[in-house]
Amino acid sequence: MAILAAVSAYEAARTRARTRASIRHRRALGKPVGPAVYGTEGGEAALVERIVSLRAEGMGYRSIARTMNAEGQLPRRGRWHATSVKRVIERAAA
Secondary structure (H helix, E strand, O other), rough: HHHHHHHHHHHHHHHHHHHHHHHHHHHHOOOOOOOOOOOOOOHHHHHHHHHHHHHHHHHHHHHHHHHHHHOOOOOOOOOOOHHHHHHHHHHHHO
16 A cells, blocks of 8 residues: 555656646746636627726626626636626736
8 A cells, every 4th residue: 555655646746747847838938827817818808898897887796797697798617706707807907
């Protein structure tokens, strides 16, 4: 059993090292690491502007999420939630 645990630990360390090396390499090449920030692809910029304007009008995060979902203006995956709306607004302000 100890041998199996040692081999498993060794493989985990190798996987971790390969992943870190790959991320460093992609950054050095100027390639993105991870998913693109919402609002940078396709027609997402218009949705971000709409979300920000709804917030400026005084709507809460949950209300904005409900509105966007009801209108069928969904994010890349799933549905809008209050937390995802808040993050979009925070990133737009940065």
